[in-house]
Amino acid sequence: MTDTTSHGGTGPSHRGVEIGVAVAMIAFGAVVIVGSLQVGIGWGPEGPKSGFFPFYLGVTIILASVLNLVAAATESSQKVFADWSQLTSVVSVVIPTTIYVFAVPWTGIYLSSLILIALFMRWLGRYSIAMCAAVSISVVMVTYLMFEKWFLVPLPKGPIEDWLPL
Amino acid sequence: MEEIANLFHGFAVVIQPFNLLLMVVGILLGVIIGVLPGLGGANGIAILLPLTFGMSPTSAIIMLSCIYWGALFGGAITSVLFNIPGEPWSVATTFDGHPMAQQGRAGEALTAAFTSSFVGALFAVIMITLVAPLVAKFALQFGPAEKFAVFFLAFCSFIGMGKEPPFKTIASMMIGFALAAVGLDSVTGQLRLTFGFTEMLNGFDFLIAVIGLFGIGEILLTMEEGLSFKGKAAVINPRVVWQTWKELPRYWMTSLRSCIIGCWMGISPAGATPASFMSYGIAKRTSKRGDNFGKGEIEGVVAPETAAHAAGTAALLPMLSLGVPGSPTAAVLLGGLLIWGLQPGPLLFVEQKDFVWGLIASMYLGNIVGLIIVLTCVPLFAAILRIPFSIIAPIILVMCAIGAYTVHNSAFDVVLMLVFGVIGYVLKKCNYPLAPMVLAIVLGDKAEEAFRQSLLGSGGSLGIFFSNGLVGSIMVLGLIALFWPVIQNAWTRMRLATAA
Numbered sequence: 001m002t003d004t005t006s007h008g009g010t011g012p013s014h015r016g017v018e019i020g021v022a023v024a025m026i027a028f029g030a031v032v033i034v035g036s037l038q039v040g041i042g043w044g045p046e047g048p049k050s051g052f053f054p055f056y057l058g059v060t061i062i063l064a065s066v067l068n069l070v071a072a073a074t075e076s077s078q079k080v081f082a083d084w085s086q087l088t089s090v091v092s093v094v095i096p097t098t099i100y101v102f103a104v105p106w107t108g109i110y111l112s113s114l115i116l117i118a119l120f121m122r123w124l125g126r127y128s129i130a131m132c133a134a135v136s137i138s139v140v141m142v143t144y145l146m147f148e149k150w151f152l153v154p155l156p157k158g159p160i161e162d163w164l165p166l
Numbered sequence: 167m168e169e170i171a172n173l174f175h176g177f178a179v180v181i182q183p184f185n186l187l188l189m190v191v192g193i194l195l196g197v198i199i200g201v202l203p204g205l206g207g208a209n210g211i212a213i214l215l216p217l218t219f220g221m222s223p224t225s226a227i228i229m230l231s232c233i234y235w236g237a238l239f240g241g242a243i244t245s246v247l248f249n250i251p252g253e254p255w256s257v258a259t260t261f262d263g264h265p266m267a268q269q270g271r272a273g274e275a276l277t278a279a280f281t282s283s284f285v286g287a288l289f290a291v292i293m294i295t296l297v298a299p300l301v302a303k304f305a306l307q308f309g310p311a312e313k314f315a316v317f318f319l320a321f322c323s324f325i326g327m328g329k330e331p332p333f334k335t336i337a338s339m340m341i342g343f344a345l346a347a348v349g350l351d352s353v354t355g356q357l358r359l360t361f362g363f364t365e366m367l368n369g370f371d372f373l374i375a376v377i378g379l380f381g382i383g384e385i386l387l388t389m390e391e392g393l394s395f396k397g398k399a400a401v402i403n404p405r406v407v408w409q410t411w412k413e414l415p416r417y418w419m420t421s422l423r424s425c426i427i428g429c430w431m432g433i434s435p436a437g438a439t440p441a442s443f444m445s446y447g448i449a450k451r452t453s454k455r456g457d458n459f460g461k462g463e464i465e466g467v468v469a470p471e472t473a474a475h476a477a478g479t480a481a482l483l484p485m486l487s488l489g490v491p492g493s494p495t496a497a498v499l500l501g502g503l504l505i506w507g508l509q510p511g512p513l514l515f516v517e518q519k520d521f522v523w524g525l526i527a528s529m530y531l532g533n534i535v536g537l538i539i540v541l542t543c544v545p546l547f548a549a550i551l552r553i554p555f556s557i558i559a560p561i562i563l564v565m566c567a568i569g570a571y572t573v574h575n576s577a578f579d580v581v582l583m584l585v586f587g588v589i590g591y592v593l594k595k596c597n598y599p600l601a602p603m604v605l606a607i608v609l610g611d612k613a614e615e616a617f618r619q620s621l622l623g624s625g626g627s628l629g630i631f632f633s634n635g636l637v638g639s640i641m642v643l644g645l646i647a648l649f650w651p652v653i654q655n656a657w658t659r660m661r662l663a664t665a666a
Contacts, residue, residue, distance in 0.1 A: 014596075021596050025337055032344045035359035039351075047622035050351040050358045053614045057344045064337040071331070081595060086390040093389050094588060097382070097563055101584050105577040109568060117560040125556030139561055143568065151217040153572055 009083030017081040018072035022065045029061030096120060108158030114140045169299050176523030179224060180531055188221075188229040189528065193536045194543075196236015201244055201547050205562055207237040207478075208494040208604070209380040212373045213569030215502055223506040224524040230502055231482075231525060232532045234495055235287065238438075238478050239540045242279035242471060243547050246272060255438035255474040258446040262459060262466030269462050273406040276544055278464050279471045281414060282421065284537045286472035289425035290432065290479035291529040294486070298515070298526075301487040305512040310619035311630050315640035317613040318631075319647060320490050323434050324602045326650035334598045342603035345370040346610020353618055365578050372607035373573045375586050376498055379600050381566040382587025385559055387594060402544050410464075417468050420449050424469050428476025432492055433484055434647075438477035445473030479529065486522060487512060490609065494601045497608045 036051030036058060043049065082090070096116060103112045117136035121127045127135075147153045179185065199210035211230050218226035241256035246263035259279060266275035308316070325335045348359040349369030360366040414421075424445040431441035449469035450459040459466045481492030482499070489511035491497040503510045514522050540547075570583035590600060624630035632638040646653065 017592065018596050021592060021598070025341065028341060028344070032347075032359065035361065039356055039358045043626060044354075046354055048618050048626075050354050050356045053617065054344055054347040054359060057340050057347065061337055061340045061344065064333045064340065067333045068331070068337060071333070082390055086392070089389045089392060090386050090591070093386060093559065093563075094584075097584055097587075100563070101567065101577075101580045104567065104571070104580055109564075109571065113564040113567070116564060117557075120560035120563075121556055124559075125554055127556075135557055139564065143564070147217075147568070147572075152220050153216050154575075155568060156571060156575075156577065 009080065009085065011080040011083035011087060014077065014079040014081045015072055015075055018075070019069060022069035022072055025065040026062050026069070029058045029065060032058035032061065092124065104156060106158060108161050109155045110140050110144065111158055111160050113143070169295065172519055172523045173295060173527060175519070176525075176527030177531070179520060179524040180228060180527045185225055185228050185524075185528075188225055189232045189532055189535055190539070192229040192232025193236040193239075193532065193539050196233035196238075196536075197240040197243070197540060197543070197547055198236075198550060199233065200237035200240020201551055202558060202562065205565075206380055206384065206495075207234050208498050209377050209384075209566070209569075210237055211495060211498045211502075212376040213381065213565050215373065215498070215505070216569065216572035218502065219505070219572075223503070223508055223518075224521050226502065226506060227499070227521065227525045228528040228532070230499055231528055232536070234478070234499070235529075235532050235536045236539075237495075238287070238475050239280060239283055239536050240547065241474075242276065242283065243540070243544060244551060246275045246279060246467075247548055248551060255442045255478070256470075257439070258442040258470035259467060259474075261446065261470075262461070262463050265460070265462035266464070266467070271462065273402040274410050274464065275462075275467055276402060277407045277410040277541065278414060278467045280537055280540050281411065282424075282468045282471040283475040284533055285421055286425055286428050286475035286477075287479045287529070287533045289472075290429050290476040290483075291526065291533070293429055293480065294483050294529070295526055298483050298487045301483070302512040302515040305488050306516075308512070309637075310616045310623065311633065311637045312640065314613060314616035314620055315631060315637045315644065316488055316490055317609060317616065319640055319644040320484070320492075320609075321602065321606070321613075322644040322648035324599070324605075326647045327434070327440070328599055328602075329440065330597055330599045332651070334596075335602055338593065338598045338600065339602040339606045342606025343610045343613070345375070345603075346372075346607045347614065352611050352615060368574070370582070370607060371573055371579065372604060373498065373501055374570050374579045374583050375607050376494065376604055377566050377570050378583040378586025379590035379593075379604065380494070381562065381569075382584060383590025383594055383600075385562060386587065386591040388555065389559070402541060407541060413464065414468070417465050420453070420465055420469050421472050423448065424472035425476045428473035428478075429480040431473070432477030432480025434492070438474040438481070438493065441477035442470035442474040446470040482525075482529075485510065486514065486525070489612070491605065494604045497605050501608060 032054055036055035039051040040049035041051040041055040096119060100112055100116045114136045117139055118132040121132045121135060122129070147155050180189070195214065196210070199205045199207070211233050214233060215230065218229060221229070241251060242259055242263070244250045245256040245259040246267050249260050249264040251257040251260055263275045263279060266272065321339060324339065325332050328335050346369065348366055349357065350367065351358050357367065427445045427448070428438070428441045431444070432438065446466060446469050449465055450456045453459065453465055455463055455465065478493070478495070481496045483492070485491040485496040485500050489500070491500045500510050508514065508518055508521065566583060567580050570579045571577065573579060593600060620630050624633070631641050
């Protein structure tokens with residue numbers, strides 16, 4: 001569904017993002033080439049060296065991305081990538097999730113998940129505190145039972161779980 | 167008729183009560199995954215894969231493959247009732263399925279969709295039963311060059327047959343291969359592309375990539391579109407089912423054609439989505455009521471659903487017999503095999519008979535169980551879709567995080583998942599296909615190993631890939647697939663020139 005973003009609102013141009021992606025890929029290709037050169041791209045006693053295959057991957061990535069870059073740069077469309085209000089909703093998911101993934105090692109997965117679900121519902125859904133608490137607590141409980149009890153897969157725990165008599 | 171005996175042995179494995187229970191659980195989870203936005207077959211299975219670590223491989227594959235059937239069924243529910251395709255392959259189902267629902271014929275449309283899915287899957291499973299053992303037997307003679315040629319063919323088909331710009335497909339695929347190369351080199355035992363980061367020693371796990379690219383990426387896309395669900399109510403009662411079933415045999419020709427299209431597209435890694443569109447398009451052109459397509463024609467539901475399900479099932483044929491998955495979901499299942507300690511490829515049919523035939527038997531039974539479950543539980547699944555996205559989204563995020571964590575019990579993987587998610591969102595919006603990237607991450611090591619072993623055998627000459635009839639013809643097929651758009655173009659121009 002890439003062609004549905006011409007809502008008429010303002011936002012970063014699709015062309016600009018395409019160019020950015022192509023440039024990032026060229027950079028990635030360059031990193032791959034550098035890494036391959038470090039381990040050797042030639043022919044060793046055991047056949048092609050470790051960098052042989054990745055080296056050509058890097059070269060292909062750069063070649064393909066240059067062509068994509070040219071295609072994007074010569075495109076005349078005025079399409080926006082997404083308008084600012086849409087990007088705001090995307091960012092409003094990315095930021096709490098970023099905090100969440102970095103919090104998991106410290107708080108364990110249960111507490112941080114509980115907070116993520118509750119805050120998400122409160123902010124984006126404007127539910128009552130009781131509703132947020134009910135949903136987030138029951139999801140965490142079901143997760144606990146399903147993983148730790150039924151399927152015997154341990155999940156990361158933090159100080160709270162150590163303190164609870166589980 | 168050794169295969170038939172093996173198949174019955176497989177049925178005996180599958181109908182153990184525990185496995186039957188897993189089957190039902192798998193179908194239910196699968197339909198939920200198919201119905202929910204942001205969760206699809208591939209990442210749904212990737213998230214639930216850790217649940218199977220404690221099971222025997224046979225039980226595990228039964229549950230996971232049933233999740234897959236469930237997801238295939240589930241896509242139809244959202245398409246018909248909500249006009250939202252839960253999966254890309256059910257887009258074509260919305261064309262006629264949703265108009266039928268608007269006319270109050272939702273029950274009819276759903277019955278037609280589920281039944282066609284079932285027929286398509288059954289056709290593909292029968293094909294797998296008959297063909298897969300032969301392909302596997304044949305593939306046992308493959309050396310490294312032939313193995314590489316098969317990979318080459320698979321990846322070339324992506325470039326030539328995909329609807330995305332070919333250079334974007336190439337870039338996306340090569341990045342996948344490069345990510346697969348990070349870490350320990352399986353041939354020399356040397357570390358590469360890690361740049362001194364200990365986190366990168368083990369390379370990138372494709373499960374993390376799948377969960378991020380498809381799961382998180384899809385949630386971000388849904389957030390951007392600001393979905394609000396406005397659905398039609400569905401009533402399925404035995405009378406509607408019976409009446410629809412009486413009508414369906416009329417479309418046997420459409421059905422058969424869609425089965426064949428689906429199987430073909432599923433084996434070549436084009437996949438279920440183009441199969442469903444192609445089948446819909448051909449049905450529209452050949453049907454007597456073709457002008458009515460798009461206004462609620464039942465044949466317009468039969469065609470794409472049959473093809474999508476046939477393709478989804480047929481994608482398991484190359485995965486089982488050659489170790490080359492035909493779709494991202496098949497790739498995740500293949501990843502599962504590796505985790506359970508099985509070596510995918512032709513040897514499976516020799517060494518793991520219980521597993522292979524258990525899986526094939528579960529395809530038969532799973533689809534029957536699936537059909538019964540979806541026909542009886544539609545209102546329940548539709549109710550799930552009415553849960554607002556602001557509740558569903560954080561729960562899916564948490565599930566993705568748990569799935570990513572449990573792959574290696576690593577918190578770094580959860581961070582990586584989010585990075586993949588944002589990348590997936592941007593790439594998808596820029597029309598870069600994600601499936602070839604995922605497949606390249608899965609198959610990268612194997613493809614590289616086959617390539618290097620071939621070169622080692624030939625002393626560095628690329629001539630090894632054309633050294634005998636077999637490897638040469640697979641490579642030529644690959645090249646034809648790669649340059650297919652060019653060939654097609656030239657062909658049309660030539661025909662126009664001779665006509666003029």
